[in-house]
Amino acid sequence: MIVRFIVTLGVALSLTATAPQTARADAGEILGGAVVGGVIGYAIGRDQQKKKQARTTTRTTRTYRQGIPSTTQGAQTQTALNYFGYNAGRVDGQVGRGTRTAIERYQASMGYPVSGYDFQPYQYDFLQQAYYWATSGGQAATQLSGQPLLMEYRRQVQTGSSLAAAPQAPAQAIPVIKPQAAEPETNTAETTTASLPSLFSGGTGGPSLANRCSGVMLQTSTNGGYTTLSNMSDPDFALSEQFCLARSYAMARGEDLMQDIQGLTPDQVAAQCDSYGEMLAPQVDALSISSKTEAETQIRKLALDSGLSPEDLAATSKVCLAMGYRQDNMDAAVGSALMLVAMGEPAYGELVGHHLREGFGVQERRDLAMQWYDSSLSALDAGSQAVFLPSQTDRPQLLRAAMIQAQ
Structure with a gap:
């Protein structure tokens, strides 16, 4: 039964008189928490950090120039660019001049139109797919690094070669928080000893969607961008x-x-x-x-x-x-x-x-x-x-x- 894998765990967040907790409706921000897989609570830390920042803001009268916003996609881009040798600098999620220069170097090496301020989604997607492949077995299989490793990934996608699969890695032991009506402990072992599927193995034994999308993004690059209503031929x-x-x-x-x-x-x-x-x-x-x-x-x-x-x-x-x-x-x-x-x-x-x-x-x-x-x-x-x-x-x-x- 599904309840054997998913258990709701209430998350008690402390409230202060000066900064009341605000319930947020988005999935990652539910006060009650959500549970991944049934044994671990889904705790939220961002609210407390934001409250602290809000209190700090009210105590100062100085005005600061707003910095570049930090984003998860920015950090992922910086991480992948650095991995392949394009030197985006410190991974802080802030896409500034250094990151855009690295994007331009990546675009030039891939044959894309060069503009660090116009980082197309298909360019980002291909970079991330290559990074996932490389860090999940591609680098170990090819013994390459930096830009040559990225070019090898592109070559394998272009030729339809079988991309190197990531090695099977055993999952770490997972702490179990039992509900009030706990299931027998024998069921827990089955959950906690599962192995992680490899990145390009196809979790259900079928063809790899990751490989398919890498090929699609490469064709999109060759076409000069995404299909639109006005130019759709296929x-x-x-x-x-x-x-x-x-x-x-x-x-x-x-x-x-x-x-x-x-x-x-x-x-x-x-x-x-x-x-x-x-x-x-x-x-x-x-x-x-x-x-x-x-x-x-x-x-x-x-x-x-x-x-x-x-x-x-x-x-x-x-x-x-x-x-x-x-x-x-x-x-x-x-x-x-x-x-x-x-x-x-x-x-x-x-x-x-x-x-x-x-x-x-x-x-x-x-x-x-x-x-x-x-x-x-x-x-x-x-x-x-x-x-x-x-x-x-x-x-x-x-x-x-x-x-x-x-x-």
Whole structure:
């Protein structure tokens, strides 16, 4: 049962009279906490830091020039650029002159248009995919480093070579916080001794979506940018581009949420999400033989039986969606997207449609994919919040046109 893997743990946050705690509605910021995999609380530390900063601000009368904002994507970019020898400087998430100069060096070496102030998403995505590959076994397999290692990754993507798989790494022991009605301890060992899937192995034994998206991003680079409504000539490729874009956006969002998880290493989060994926695997397997209505009914029953709040399930799913994509674990990724739809976020149905159309993690069923696409786009038309590239206002029109032409 799902409750064996997910347990809600209340998080007691101290309140002060001068700076009252404000409840935040976003998934990574729920006061009650959310749980990844069922045994660890999801504690929030950012509120306390922000309160401290707010108190400091009220005690000073001096005016400071606002600095460059620090972002998770900025830090990831700096980390990858430094790894491949482009020297972005200190990893602080602040994309200043040094980082932009490093971006320009990366763009020049890849043959992209050179402008550190115009770092296109496909350029960022390819850099991150190369970094994940290199740090999860590619560097050890090739014995290369720096820019030659990045060029080797590009060569393997271009030639369709089998990318070096990451070695299997045992998960670290996970501290267990038992609920009031604790399950027998024999079940705990099964969860805590799971091994992490390798980055490019395909978590369910199927083809690698990470490899696929690396190839798509490389073709996007060759094409000079993303497909638009005005230049679309290959609707299938346009849908694949949007699939990989949505995947990258989900990964970035989930990694932001993971910054709020206290007391867990990324490997421990990954192990918990691996268990979450195993739990949702039957629902994922049934996607290829069930209508959208049937699939949602089954996942809602599972959620209801758990006794957990929709907020906790949604928070867990957003973290495990990102981790599933990062580790190429399709049960975790597809199952999390399915759970998010069931929890009232229909825009995530687009991901289920993409998986059914291309056959990643599920059997290919383009007819069923259209049900998920239609429902997701109809929800956006009706005012549902866009969760992928919300600033790209014409994206729903592009998806709908590509859907129609690809049938």
